[in-house]
Amino acid sequence: MRVTVRLFARLKDLAGASELARELPDGATAEAAWRSLVHETPALGDYEKAMSVAVNAEYARMNAPLHDGDEVAFLPPVSGG
Amino acid sequence: MAATSDPPVAAVAVTTDVLDVTVIARAVEAGQPGDGAVVTFAGLVRDHNLGRAVLFLEYEAYEPLAVKALQRIVDEARDAWPSARLALHHRIGTLQIGEASIVIAAASAHRVDAFAACRYAIERVKQIVPIWKREHFEGGDTWLEGAVADPDDAEAREKAHRIACA
Numbered sequence: 001m002r003v004t005v006r007l008f009a010r011l012k013d014l015a016g017a018s019e020l021a022r023e024l025p026d027g028a029t030a031e032a033a034w035r036s037l038v039h040e041t042p043a044l045g046d047y048e049k050a051m052s053v054a055v056n057a058e059y060a061r062m063n064a065p066l067h068d069g070d071e072v073a074f075l076p077p078v079s080g081g
Numbered sequence: 082m083a084a085t086s087d088p089p090v091a092a093v094a095v096t097t098d099v100l101d102v103t104v105i106a107r108a109v110e111a112g113q114p115g116d117g118a119v120v121t122f123a124g125l126v127r128d129h130n131l132g133r134a135v136l137f138l139e140y141e142a143y144e145p146l147a148v149k150a151l152q153r154i155v156d157e158a159r160d161a162w163p164s165a166r167l168a169l170h171h172r173i174g175t176l177q178i179g180e181a182s183i184v185i186a187a188a189s190a191h192r193v194d195a196f197a198a199c200r201y202a203i204e205r206v207k208q209i210v211p212i213w214k215r216e217h218f219e220g221g222d223t224w225l226e227g228a229v230a231d232p233d234d235a236e237a238r239e240k241a242h243r244i245a246c247a
Contacts, residue, residue: 008141008143077227080142080207080214
């Protein structure tokens with residue numbers, strides 16, 4: 001299946017892209033998408049304990065299952081206001 | 082009270098447009114004869130932070146989720162202060178010193194609830210809304226990082242509530 005990964009702020013800078021396409025096995029979770037990113041850009045791993053994940057623009061957990069066409073977003077600590 | 086010809090103002094928005102406190106306050110003040118208070122808050126871009134001379138800020142959002150998170154804050158505030166109504170607009174893009182990055186308006190029958198709902202809202206924005214600012218200062222730039230966003234974190238929500246009622 002194919003999913004779209006969205007990255008923001010420093011995660012986007014580290015990966016050098018705000019949006020990436022990923023091929024993942026059926027039944028893969030948000031965590032599997034994250035692992036594939038960290039594999040390519042190890043510096044992203046620093047954020048593992050300090051980030052949020054969203055699937056199709058809803059907050060989710062790393063164990064959320066993904067489906068073909070889903071958008072999964074990884075969010076560093078927020079700083080709005 | 083708003084004139085009848087004024088266009089309706091959304092309760093929540095993420096926008097690149099300049100924020101106008103008067104316009105956003107209209108979202109909560111339209112024709113409620115039971116209201117006794119309107120509180121507005123504007124967060125401004127400051128020329129210094131952590132000892133650095135700030136030149137300007139760049140805001141980025143995950144827009145669809147940011148709008149939902151703002152709406153969630155409106156709903157949470159209504160649960161906590163049923164007589165209060167909130168409007169929450171956050172600006173994104175490049176903002177110069179002195180410009181408003183966020184405007185909150187809260188209306189209620191009594192000032193205590195309006196102040197509390199307004200304060201609660203800004204604390205929750207800093208906890209759960211997926212918006213980031215990149216600070217451009219003399220000599221460089223850096224993304225600022227605050228809270229790990231988790232709307233289901235009851236402890237964070239209670240903390241915002243405590244601050245609002247302090």
